[in-house]
Amino acid sequence: MIRQLLPLLALVAFGYAPAGAQRPPTRTQRPTTPAQQPPTPCTTATPECTEWISVGGGTGRSLVYRNLALDTRNDAITRAVIVVHGAGRDADNYYRSALAGTFLAGALQTALVISPRLASNAGGCRDSLAQDEISWNCNSWREGGPSVSHPDVTSFDFLDAILRKLARRDVFPSLRGIVVTGHSAGGQVANRYGMSSKAYDDLGVPVQFVVANPSSYAWPSDERPTGPAAWPLQAGAPGYVPAVAADAPAFRPLRDGRGCTLYDQWPYGFKNRTGYSASLSDSQLTRQLVSRPFTYLLGENDILPLSGFDSSCEAMAQGPTRQARGQAYAKYVNERLGGQHQVVVVTGCGHNGRCIYTSEPWLRIAFPRP
Secondary structure (H helix, E strand, O other): OHHHHHHHHHHHHOOOOOHHHOOOOOOOOOOOOOOOOOOOOOOOOOHHHEEEEEOOOOOOEEEEEEOOOOOOOOOOOOEEEEEEOOOOOOHHHHHHHHHHHHHHOOOOOOEEEEEEOOOOOOOOOOOOOOOOEOOEOOOHHHHOOEEOOOOOOEHHHHHHHHHHHHOOOOOOOOOOEEEEEEEOHHHHHHHHHHHHOOOHHHOOOOEEEEEEOOOOOOOOOOEEEOOHHHOOHHHOOOOOOOOOOOOOOOEEEOOOHHHOOOOOEOOOOOEOOOHHHHHOOHHHHHHHHHHOOEEEEEEOOOOOOOOOOOOOHHHHOOOOOHHHHHHHHHHHHHHHHOOOOEEEEEOOOOOOHHHHOOOHHHHHHHOOOO
16 A cells, blocks of 8 residues: 555656646636637738628629738727728738738738729729629719619628628727828829718717829818818929919809819719719718818829829819829818818828838828727
8 A cells, every 4th residue: 555655656756746736726826728829810912811792682793802801700800991902903912011011010900901892894994803703983983973783782882791701899899990092093082981871870980081092072161272271382293373363262153164074073063973972961971071070182283183193174174183082072071161181292202002002191191099
């Protein structure tokens, strides 16, 4: 009997005991568990970094690029950025640009980056579509127009679906803010969707809209800028001298449009709206435009008619350059309607989304320090 007890006594003497004989931890001792490893961000514009979003409750779906899964719980996510592409519908390119900025901000693990693809194979667009992939209108996706293949849904319903996914507290419990932005044609989306979003008020997560270098805006009245009184001198085109008196007001009604009869029609103005925003009244749309947080990121050098510049009379009525149009629009909303929209001119940037989305002003807006 003594010989059988000797090995056990030796173990106890040296501080060891069989597993079944170990004492439970005291109040000051807590069992240790392996640390949960955060998911690895997906940082290439490849199919591995994409997901499908169902739109409208039917079979229709649209593609997004994203750096982290949208349906897997992630407690580390505190910010989300939705970046809408330009007229080329190159969501992969804008995804890379947005990721570059996220890397510079040191936020790849804590920020969810999403770039939706508003693909189309109708009306001049020739995108290759997957099974059940929604074909959006080649042009009116910028203004919330209905789908060609699934006419019951609009391009802005697609953005609503993305926002509602992000706002799920059971998936992203630490999410503190969402930025919806777009550059060029995507900037038109950010402007028009921002004022009309039907998901905005019900999310429970703050959303900010950042409009970058669009060629046109949706104006809430028939007034338009008259000239330099509506924008800084440096925002005008080189050599441009408007034919107005020096003491002319910054804004005045365009009345008959001087032959430009569609200047006040949607998407340049509020009249005859179709698609997503048609169910909203003019006053509701104006109220939402004024009350929601907008920032206009304007390239310092975006003052030339390049890269798909809209030179139609409807767009030219808003100003001679993209920067002038953004400056005048913000000035009108703030001074005439009582808004508090912000204008940020990005030094050294022209009409270039990568320059915008890796700039210091963008990093401060999208990834604010606590």
